[in-house]
Amino acid sequence: MSEKTILSGLSQNEIEKITDELKMSKFRARQIHNWIYLKSVSSIDEMTDLALSAREELKKVADITNIKIHTKQTSSDGTIKYLLEFEDGERVETVLMRFDNRANLTACVSSQVGCAVNCSFCATGKRGFIRNLTYKEIVEQVLAIQRDTGLKVTNVVFMGQGEPLLNLENVLKAMEILNNDFQIGQRRLTVSTSGIIPSIYELADLDMQSTLAISLHASNHATRLKLMKIEDKYDMTELHKALKHYIAKTNRRITIEYLLIKDLNDTLESAKELVHYLSDIKCNINLIPYNPTEKNDYEKPSRNSVMRFKSLLEQSGKKVTVRLERGSDIDAACGQLKGRVEGD
Numbered sequence: 001m002s003e004k005t006i007l008s009g010l011s012q013n014e015i016e017k018i019t020d021e022l023k024m025s026k027f028r029a030r031q032i033h034n035w036i037y038l039k040s041v042s043s044i045d046e047m048t049d050l051a052l053s054a055r056e057e058l059k060k061v062a063d064i065t066n067i068k069i070h071t072k073q074t075s076s077d078g079t080i081k082y083l084l085e086f087e088d089g090e091r092v093e094t095v096l097m098r099f100d101n102r103a104n105l106t107a108c109v110s111s112q113v114g115c116a117v118n119c120s121f122c123a124t125g126k127r128g129f130i131r132n133l134t135y136k137e138i139v140e141q142v143l144a145i146q147r148d149t150g151l152k153v154t155n156v157v158f159m160g161q162g163e164p165l166l167n168l169e170n171v172l173k174a175m176e177i178l179n180n181d182f183q184i185g186q187r188r189l190t191v192s193t194s195g196i197i198p199s200i201y202e203l204a205d206l207d208m209q210s211t212l213a214i215s216l217h218a219s220n221h222a223t224r225l226k227l228m229k230i231e232d233k234y235d236m237t238e239l240h241k242a243l244k245h246y247i248a249k250t251n252r253r254i255t256i257e258y259l260l261i262k263d264l265n266d267t268l269e270s271a272k273e274l275v276h277y278l279s280d281i282k283c284n285i286n287l288i289p290y291n292p293t294e295k296n297d298y299e300k301p302s303r304n305s306v307m308r309f310k311s312l313l314e315q316s317g318k319k320v321t322v323r324l325e326r327g328s329d330i331d332a333a334c335g336q337l338k339g340r341v342e343g344d
């Protein structure tokens with residue numbers, strides 16, 4: 001364990017405590033804060049507007065980070081997948097997605113090592129739950145991307161490994177830092193959940209502008225139970241009540257994520273049932289064609305059936321998008337994150 005204070009994840013006030021100790025002015029704290037979050041330097045030596053002596057003093061007591069990039073893979077579509085290693089040796093994946101002709105740089109961050117929810121289609125769940133990430137480990141993922149690419153992340157989605165609403169305290173604190181310190185607007189933050197109902201009620205009370213995305217994936221109880229055993233604990237009927245409450249309280253439109261699996265939930269009947277379930281829910285729908293992972297029998301739907309499903313839903317007047325598949329050649333697409341390298 002390093003004895004030094006890690007600067008990444010510290011607020012302006014926390015940095016001021018260090019600069020006070022070193023008898024530096026508050027203005028120095030502001031400069032250090034900018035170097036960390038906005039200019040994303042990898043070393044204290046790069047903080048060139050601090051006097052050399054100040055940098056030397058700071059280096060005695062502080063480090064930028066204690067996480068390592070274990071592996072980095074770049075997809076043919078420009079998506080970058082990082083396997084990051086924390087101090088205790090645990091690893092998670094973080095993905096940077098760029099979308100053509102848009103200035104957006106979206107970081108897909110993990111909130112836990114492994115996941116207890118264990119959905120049948122997802123590679124992350126296969127490992128079981130290992131531990132929660134701290135809020136610092138969550139924001140470090142965004143900083144690792146910024147340091148490595150020299151670019152500023154503009155959007156963050158909590159869609160990597162783990163169930164963010166089972167680590168709510170750290171996720172909320174990380175969102176606060178992303179908003180205040182990275183200056184990423186709340187509307188550019190999205191939290192995706194398998195539907196942890198008590199946490200949805202908690203979120204409803206917080207009056208945030210960020211987007212809540214719900215992994216629904218089925219149009220009836222039996223099908224959802226097959227895909228997501230969490231349906232046994234938090235079923236679609238209760239989820240529906242929670243979502244209505246959330247929307248009424250926040251006045252925000254939510255996103256419904258629907259995984260499309262060939263012949264399982266991509267039928268005409270499923271589309272009709274889904275339209276009915278969502279009829280009084282203010283939402284956009286995001287269809288996610290299933291990405292193959294090892295050890296299950298599910299198949300990707302054909303392009304035609306995705307388009308047919310999309311147009312059936314559109315008849316209800318809702319906005320429907322099909323999620324672009326990013327980085328599948330490097331196993332960085334949705335559901336393919338395992339937190340390991342081959343042979344580990």
Ligand code: SAH
Pocket residue numbers: 121122123158159160161162163164192193194214215257259288289290291292293334335336
């Ligand atoms: N635990 C949260 C967030 C992480 S998963 C959740 O489940 O919502 C992010 C999204 O990827 C979820 O909608 C999830 O259901 C989806 N996903 C998981 N496995 C997938 C797969 N094999 N193919 C496509 N999407 C998948």
Ligand code: SF4
Pocket residue numbers: 115116117118119122123124125126160161162163194215
């Ligand atoms: Fe966990 Fe989400 Fe994967 Fe389900 S889909 S196992 S909730 S990470």
